Amino acid sequence: MSRPVLLILLLVLSPVAGRAQTNAPSDSSGIARLNDSLVAATRAMDNEATLRLWEDDGISLLPGMAPIMGRKSIGAFMYRVTGTLPGAHVERFDFACHNITVSGDWASEWCTEHQIIHFANGTPSFDGWGKLLFILHRSAGGSWRIRTEMWNQAMPESAGRE
Amino acid sequence: MSRPVLLILLLVLSPVAGRAQTNAPSDSSGIARLNDSLVAATRAMDNEATLRLWEDDGISLLPGMAPIMGRKSIGAFMYRVTGTLPGAHVERFDFACHNITVSGDWASEWCTEHQIIHFANGTPSFDGWGKLLFILHRSAGGSWRIRTEMWNQAMPESAGRE
Numbered sequence: 001m002s003r004p005v006l007l008i009l010l011l012v013l014s015p016v017a018g019r020a021q022t023n024a025p026s027d028s029s030g031i032a033r034l035n036d037s038l039v040a041a042t043r044a045m046d047n048e049a050t051l052r053l054w055e056d057d058g059i060s061l062l063p064g065m066a067p068i069m070g071r072k073s074i075g076a077f078m079y080r081v082t083g084t085l086p087g088a089h090v091e092r093f094d095f096a097c098h099n100i101t102v103s104g105d106w107a108s109e110w111c112t113e114h115q116i117i118h119f120a121n122g123t124p125s126f127d128g129w130g131k132l133l134f135i136l137h138r139s140a141g142g143s144w145r146i147r148t149e150m151w152n153q154a155m156p157e158s159a160g161r162e
Numbered sequence: 163m164s165r166p167v168l169l170i171l172l173l174v175l176s177p178v179a180g181r182a183q184t185n186a187p188s189d190s191s192g193i194a195r196l197n198d199s200l201v202a203a204t205r206a207m208d209n210e211a212t213l214r215l216w217e218d219d220g221i222s223l224l225p226g227m228a229p230i231m232g233r234k235s236i237g238a239f240m241y242r243v244t245g246t247l248p249g250a251h252v253e254r255f256d257f258a259c260h261n262i263t264v265s266g267d268w269a270s271e272w273c274t275e276h277q278i279i280h281f282a283n284g285t286p287s288f289d290g291w292g293k294l295l296f297i298l299h300r301s302a303g304g305s306w307r308i309r310t311e312m313w314n315q316a317m318p319e320s321a322g323r324e
Contacts, residue, residue, distance in 0.1 A: 152312060
């Protein structure tokens with residue numbers, strides 16, 4: 001895969017943010033916490049922290065790829081991607097979520113993101129924008145987890161800003 | 163916009179299918195009907211029929227574009243796209259949906275599609291594959307409608323087949 005594709009995928013699998021912003025109805029504080037955790041894990045490029053936010057049967061729908069089914073497969077993919085980017089770090093990640101809708105133990109939200117990734121080897125930074133749609137599920141313990149995510153490219157002017 | 167982009171967008175706004183296939187839990191028959199209606203409307207390239215399947219406050223999340231907010235805007239966009247394709251018709255549309263999850267009046271599903279579009283002017287047919295993620299809402303009248311959709315490109319081997 002080309003570097004931009006890898007970066008996009010990296011981003012998709014580990015959403016981060018300048019500050020997680022939610023248009024939150026009353027009972028969506030748990031979802032705001034999930035978004036904040038996604039932001040923190042992505043900023044830190046912490047794959048294990050990101051994987052803890054996924055359900056066991058999570059599904060990641062990334063452009064130009066077959067669906068990635070299950071947290072185990074998502075994790076394997078995530079480590080393959082980050083393994084190709086030694087020394088990379090997240091310079092900036094703005095992440096804003098909208099239209100959070102909760103019904104019982106299921107919820108959805110769509111988000112916009114803007115990422116700037118810095119490389120150790122002198123390669124120019126990657127500056128990309130994307131949109132995400134999430135299906136979330138509340139676990140038995142009460143925490144919200146990602147069941148399904150899809151990503152596609154955004155126009156710069158449509159993505160969230162700090 | 164280039165023709166491939168337009169075709170992709172056309173597809174996204176009017177999902178069709180060889181045969182709508184659902185991995186359906188017991189109470190998802192209404193969602194199967196929505197999927198069948200989407201298939202019929204897309205095959206016919208019937209914008210009005212497609213628009214009737216959207217909620218007033220529907221949101222369409224297409225690649226490389228700002229979110230399209232509201233059925234009125236979605237309709238305007240749809241007519242702009244089809245207006246650039248006189249004489250085009252849907253030669254084939256396979257559409258298969260998975261993991262239908264219903265919670266109260268909200269539901270989600272992800273789908274795969276394979277479209278072949280034929281042009282009147284001798285341009286080679288367009289043959290494309292995509293994935294979709296839908297948030298659905300049950301209206302007061304009991305019918306399911308599209309609240310949010312996102313599309314991205316699929317690998318041919320990962321999309322639904324007849």
